[in-house]
Each structure stands twice: as structure tokens, then as C-alpha cells.
Amino acid sequence: MARIPICKAADIPSQGMKSFDSPLGIKVLIAQSGDTYYGYQGICPHQDVCLDEGFFDGATLTCHQHLWQWDITTGAAVGLAEAPLERFVIEQEAGQLFVLQSSALKVSELFRDASDAVIARLDALARREVHDSLATLYDIGDPADDVYVLETGRVEFAIGREDRTMPAGFMLRKGEVFGWAALLEDHPRRIAKAACVEQSTLLRLNGAEVLKVLAEEPASGYLVMRQLSTLITKHLRTRGGK
Ligand code: FES
Structure with a gap:
């Protein structure tokens, strides 16, 4: 810590x-x-x-x-x-x-079951970014290359088409993960817009690099991907896709 x-x-x-x-x-x-x-x-x-x-x-x-x-x-x-x-x-x-x-990865719903060694490897890959209020992190149709973990602040989502969007809720808890399309095959583009509602600090990880670590650490990889499927199901039920 x-x-x-x-x-x-x-x-x-x-x-x-x-x-x-x-x-x-x-x-x-x-x-x-x-x-x-x-x-x-x-x-x-x-x-x-x-x-x-x-x-x-x-x-x-x-x-x-x-x-x-x-x-x-x-x-x-x-x-x-x-x-x-x-x-x-x-x-x-x-x-x-x-x-x-403490690392936001350690408290995140997605990565918390991974071993300390895997968390340390992912922490080393993560870029910490601070974004001002109203900053757009990604827009509908953007490449889905990176996955984000919220460290501080609040992020809001909108779904729809480029010219017509509607709010899809927001997240504010440390460790909440979004942009997880970067961890899925055949989802190369964003289907939601993400923007900061207030100044926010994020950990940003390249999805391909995360998948490589998880493939090399299959015990943690299994737990993380199982949790990912649970999160996707939960978000599809409550907020629409992110
Ligand atoms: S800016 Fe509105 S309550 Fe602080």
C-alpha cells in the first residue's frame, strides 16, 4: 500500500x-x-x-x-x-x-480473486490517468482496446447511436471496471460512450496485455474470466452494455 x-x-x-x-x-x-x-x-x-x-x-x-x-x-x-x-x-x-x-485492482469486482502476483503484474501494466470533469474517455464506435478501473471520481455512460444517445447510469465506487469489451473477442468497437462526471482517476490497461497475463496464469485467469461473465450478465440486466 x-x-x-x-x-x-x-x-x-x-x-x-x-x-x-x-x-x-x-x-x-x-x-x-x-x-x-x-x-x-x-x-x-x-x-x-x-x-x-x-x-x-x-x-x-x-x-x-x-x-x-x-x-x-x-x-x-x-x-x-x-x-x-x-x-x-x-x-x-x-x-x-x-x-x-491501495491498488484499485485489488478491490475491483473483476480482478479481486486474482493472486497477488497477478495483481502486481497487472498493476505494472496499468497507466494511471487523471481526467477533468466532462472529459470523454471513449465514444460509440471507438476501438475497444483498453479496459478501465475507476480509482477516484465518477464516470457516466450513454448508449445509442452516434447522433442519438441516452443515459445508461453511472459508477463511482473505487474498483469498478468498465470498457470490458477490450477483454472480449469479436467486440472491436465501443457500444457506449463513457465520460467523467467529475475529476476522476483511472487505471487504464490494454486488453490484449491483460489477456496475455491471464493466459500465462490460468488459475487466476479462470477466476477473472468467470467474474467477467457474471459482470456482463449483471450489467446487461441493469444498465445496458458497456
Ligand atoms: S457545485 Fe453544486 S453542490 Fe457543489
């Missing part, structure tokens, strides 16, 4: 909050409540607004734009808010605050 330095504890106003541009490539908000420091995404999940411009009363964080609110101890949405905050585990040592970051 990576330990990423964010700031000094003394940088945070007593019972207050402050945002930092982190080495993760995203803004991280640190808030102190009682003796505990909490870490969350620094940008509002509603629109591209810095949360440290809002209000914090020691228990509830409020975005000043449209008054979405969150419980500072959990990041859970309260009041008007329609989405929770992405939470980071914070560790303190000798006055320094760190974010603890």
Missing part, C-alpha cells in the same frame, strides 16, 4: 479544512474534526467547485454553490447531496499527514 505525503498537520486550521494538490494528480481536502484528520476528494462531486471554498462546522462539510452536504466522519451524503465523497485513509506520523493508497 503506497503512503503519499500530503501536508503537515500544522498546515490545517484547528477544526478547519484545507485542500492540497496531491502527487495523485488530484486535489485532496484534509479536515480536522476533534483530534482526527479526514481526507476527501477536493472537488465537489456535483460540479467543478473546490470544496475548501465551502463551509465546515466541525461535523458537516457544505459546498457553497448548491449546498450539498457530507458527514465529515464518513463522506456520506446528507441533506440535498446526491453523491457521497470519495474518502482517503489518512495516517499521521511525526506531524506529517499521509494518504494511504
Whole structure:
């Protein structure tokens, strides 16, 4: 698990909050409540607004734009808010605050049953990308070369034809996988559009390289492909294809 330095504890106003541009490539908000420091995404999940411009009363964080609110101890949405905050585990040592970051692959529905050795090989293949709100990751008809694992943020899907699409839901949980057509034969093109609803961090893996690793590690490969068939069935029932 990576330990990423964010700031000094003394940088945070007593019972207050402050945002930092982190080495993760995203803004991280640190808030102190009682003796505990909490870490969350620094940008509002509603629109591209810095949360440290809002209000914090020691228990509830409020975005000043449209008054979405969150419980500072959990990041859970309260009041008007329609989405929770992405939470980071914070560790303190000798006055320094760190974010603890585990691999999104390890918690992903698709890859979690793979061995640690396979996870490490896939982690080495993954490119970490940070995309701004509204960025299109792929469009209908694009080549289906890469599979994505959500690390932070929120991604929305639309299905239909190039000239006429309709929403197909969104995902926001760390470890959710999309673009899995890259792991299938005879699905060379995207059948959905994927775009970021807020600033998002993604692991991007080339599908052919993933399949090569899984073929070389058949025990993990079997478990991952079995899970893939389960996910496809679930998504076809609930959201339409991605
Ligand atoms: S931008 Fe934060 S609540 Fe709307």
C-alpha cells in the first residue's frame, strides 16, 4: 500500500479544512474534526467547485454553490447531496499527514480473486490517468482496446447511436471496471460512450496485455474470466452494455 505525503498537520486550521494538490494528480481536502484528520476528494462531486471554498462546522462539510452536504466522519451524503465523497485513509506520523493508497485492482469486482502476483503484474501494466470533469474517455464506435478501473471520481455512460444517445447510469465506487469489451473477442468497437462526471482517476490497461497475463496464469485467469461473465450478465440486466 503506497503512503503519499500530503501536508503537515500544522498546515490545517484547528477544526478547519484545507485542500492540497496531491502527487495523485488530484486535489485532496484534509479536515480536522476533534483530534482526527479526514481526507476527501477536493472537488465537489456535483460540479467543478473546490470544496475548501465551502463551509465546515466541525461535523458537516457544505459546498457553497448548491449546498450539498457530507458527514465529515464518513463522506456520506446528507441533506440535498446526491453523491457521497470519495474518502482517503489518512495516517499521521511525526506531524506529517499521509494518504494511504491501495491498488484499485485489488478491490475491483473483476480482478479481486486474482493472486497477488497477478495483481502486481497487472498493476505494472496499468497507466494511471487523471481526467477533468466532462472529459470523454471513449465514444460509440471507438476501438475497444483498453479496459478501465475507476480509482477516484465518477464516470457516466450513454448508449445509442452516434447522433442519438441516452443515459445508461453511472459508477463511482473505487474498483469498478468498465470498457470490458477490450477483454472480449469479436467486440472491436465501443457500444457506449463513457465520460467523467467529475475529476476522476483511472487505471487504464490494454486488453490484449491483460489477456496475455491471464493466459500465462490460468488459475487466476479462470477466476477473472468467470467474474467477467457474471459482470456482463449483471450489467446487461441493469444498465445496458458497456
Ligand atoms: S457545485 Fe457543489 S453542490 Fe453544486
